[in-house]
Amino acid sequence: MANTINISINGFQVEVEKGKTILQAAESQGITIPTLCYHKDLCVAGNCRVCVVEVAGQTRLSAACATPCDEGMEILTNSLKVRNSRKHIIELLLAEHNADCTKCYRNGNCELQKLSSEYKIMTQDFIELAPLKKYSIDMYSPSIIKDDSKCIRCQRCVRTCAELQGVNALTVAHKGDKMKITTFFEKHMRDVVCTNCGQCVNHCPTGALVEKIILKKCGKPLRTR
Ligand code: SF4
Ligand code: SF4
Ligand code: FES
Structure with a gap:
């Protein structure tokens, strides 16, 4: 056959x-x-x-x-239909995203930013929209900052932690526009089984996860907003 x-x-x-x-x-x-x-x-x-x-x-x-x-x-x-559809999807992601790229450590190395540029979407147009939504930034882990304002809920981090590391420290909570990437009972990352391996950071397409040591090295502020 x-x-x-x-x-x-x-x-x-x-x-x-x-x-x-x-x-x-x-x-x-x-x-x-x-x-x-x-x-x-x-x-x-x-x-x-x-x-x-x-x-x-x-x-x-x-x-x-x-x-x-x-x-x-x-x-x-x-095709035009495909490109228009992708453009709308990227616009929707940006509408909920803290697109203050110049202050982000992934500036120039962000998959969302790269797509926005390819599809000619000006991220600056969305800076004013993002603060409308309340986001949390978890800074209590000894090694990782989780900034929900940059998260596009792709769940790559959740799958990385479960499939590659076998830890399952991260999970998805809530539905619809309240959906978020979090931990068991929405605890801080320092209070769950996270081993601080950093693999979720490596697999995140945006600046939603960052190793504290990287921020120190590149001189970006620890808090992004
Ligand atoms: S640092 Fe490692 S163990 Fe902790 S959430 Fe990320 S992938 Fe999971
Ligand atoms: S990989 Fe990054 S952008 Fe994707 S859900 Fe996890 S934290 Fe959010
Ligand atoms: S649905 Fe295919 S890359 Fe996300």
Whole structure:
């Protein structure tokens, strides 16, 4: 039985291994699809929808990271509909984000900032919106600061702590616009089983998690707002 299937990506016929997702198929052809909640080290969450693509015959856009390729699939990764949808998603994320980038230690190395720039969204436009929402900053851990005003709730940190470290110090609480990344009973990070390994910081796409030692080295203020 053949182990490959034929699909088309942006009008080009390609042969891909069975079981590959659209994201993996595109990557194998050198086509970049933006991602945020996806990380190659972690299981697929499919919650940010930044990776949406158009699949012929389907009215809804599909999340490339979570959709397996099927024989004969015709995929568009960069159509106007796709780009507009991604732009709206990034705008929504920014509307709830403390986008005071110049004061952030991830300035110039932030996945959200990079996408905003690629999709021509001015992060400064959202600085005034972010303070409308109350955020907490947990500074009590000996090594890590968790700043919810920078969190996009991609859950990469939660999956990192559970899947890579086997610790489960982080979790998701509440639903809808109250959803947040927190710990057991919403305790401070110093009061849970966190081993201060720093892996969640390494896998966070934004400045929501930071090692205190990094802030000291780069001379950024400990409190961001
Ligand atoms: S520092 Fe390590 S143990 Fe603590 S929350 Fe992050 S990944 Fe989990
Ligand atoms: S802290 Fe970072 S990795 Fe965790 S959900 Fe927020 S943005 Fe994602
Ligand atoms: S990267 Fe695919 S849904 Fe987030």
